[in-house]
Amino acid sequence: MxxxxxxxxxxxxxxxxxxxxxxxxxxxxxxxxxxxxxxxxxxxxxxxxxxxxxxxxxxxxxxxxxxxxxxxxxxxxxxxxxxxxxxxxxxxxxxxxxxxxxxxxxxxxxxxxxxxxxxxxxxxxxxxxxxxxxxxxxxxxxxxxxxxxxxxxxxxxxxxxxxxxxxxxxxxLDFDAPIVNAVGPIISHQAVQRIKNLKIENDKLRGQLPKQNDLLNKKLAIFYGKKEVQ
The missing domain is CATH 3.90.226.10 (2-enoyl-CoA Hydratase; Chain A, domain 1)
Structure with missing residues (x-):
């Protein structure tokens, strides 16, 4: 550690x-x-x-x-x-x-x-x-x-x-980060990267939702004896 x-x-x-x-x-x-x-x-x-x-x-x-x-x-x-x-x-x-x-x-x-x-x-x-x-x-x-x-x-x-x-x-140190020269507050590269990672993860989860909803509908249809549940 x-x-x-x-x-x-x-x-x-x-x-x-x-x-x-x-x-x-x-x-x-x-x-x-x-x-x-x-x-x-x-x-x-x-x-x-x-x-x-x-x-x-x-x-x-x-x-x-x-x-x-x-x-x-x-x-x-x-x-x-x-x-x-x-x-x-x-x-x-x-x-x-x-x-x-x-x-x-x-x-x-x-x-x-x-x-x-x-x-x-x-x-x-x-x-x-x-x-x-x-x-x-x-x-x-x-x-x-x-x-x-x-x-x-x-x-x-x-x-x-x-x-x-x-x-x-x-x-x-070899940073994979831009060097900034600016007046005023700058959000850190690490914070921006964390937000990017969260956005990527969120997009992945969103992409999986239609499949999950489709599977849920099929299971509910079986349970209720119907072809499809809305």
């Missing part, structure tokens, strides 16, 4: 996730959402990622849980994997990107405040965090971590081809 886990919205910690959902009505993902969805039997897992990122530590916890998972994990970047969302993607065995999807990597930031000693400590923490993130990219790609630190310095945006060239993604 394949399991799909959606990484939609901001990535946050388990304690804050209910606040975002219940008080602000925002879509968020926390480590317990993902870890609790991993099958006990090691079945294949698909991540569908559409996220602007979030907190580094929860994203790293999710990444490491995925890397430790005994089954196969495929990450599909459906629209965007920015910032901490790229960390989550690094936990997958394979990373796929949809046509038009993007990644973005940059250095970590914080809301540090205080005296010079506290600011120095915050700077040290951020540098360590950047190095840890770059090491995850390095482990995925086999490229030096310093290469990714340089890219993070510039806040680098990557389309599917560029991400694949760097090794952060493995392949493009």
């Amino acid at each position: 394949k399991v799909t886990i959606k990484i939609n919205g901001a990535i946050t910690n388990d304690d804050d996730a209910p606040i975002y959902r219940d008080w602000f009505g925002q879509a968020v993902v926390s480590p317990s959402d993902v870890i609790g969805s991993l099958p006990a039997d090691g079945s294949d897992v698909t991540l569908e990622i559409t996220s602007n990122g979030g907190e580094v530590d929860p994203a790293t916890e999710i990444c490491n849980a995925l890397r430790s998972y005994q089954g196969n994990v495929t990450a599909k970047v459906m629209s965007n994997a920015y910032s901490a969302a790229t960390i989550v993607a690094m936990g997958a065995n394979k990373v796929q990107m949809a046509p038009g999807a993007k990644m973005m990597i940059h250095r970590a930031s914080s809301d540090a405040s205080g005296n010079s000693h506290e600011m120095d400590a915050a700077s040290g923490m951020l540098q360590t965090t950047d190095s840890a993130i770059a090491s995850l990219y390095s482990a995925k790609t086999g490229k030096p971590a310093d290469d990714f630190l340089a890219l993070m310095d510039k806040e680098t945006w990557l389309d599917a081809d560029q991400a694949i060239e760097l090794g952060l993604a493995d392949e493009k």
Whole structure:
């Protein structure tokens, strides 16, 4: 049985996730959402990622849980994997990107405040965090971590081809669906296809109704001892 886990919205910690959902009505993902969805039997897992990122530590916890998972994990970047969302993607065995999807990597930031000693400590923490993130990219790609630190310095945006060239993604998704560029709401291709399938099934049933009615009439005719029942 394949399991799909959606990484939609901001990535946050388990304690804050209910606040975002219940008080602000925002879509968020926390480590317990993902870890609790991993099958006990090691079945294949698909991540569908559409996220602007979030907190580094929860994203790293999710990444490491995925890397430790005994089954196969495929990450599909459906629209965007920015910032901490790229960390989550690094936990997958394979990373796929949809046509038009993007990644973005940059250095970590914080809301540090205080005296010079506290600011120095915050700077040290951020540098360590950047190095840890770059090491995850390095482990995925086999490229030096310093290469990714340089890219993070510039806040680098990557389309599917560029991400694949760097090794952060493995392949493009091949969708049997049109790529839309429009203003205003668009009904999803999947929804349209489901309606088409229902229409085809309905037409089949309609086509069978005359035969079923004819058979019913013959049975009723036998029951009433008549030639035909209207």
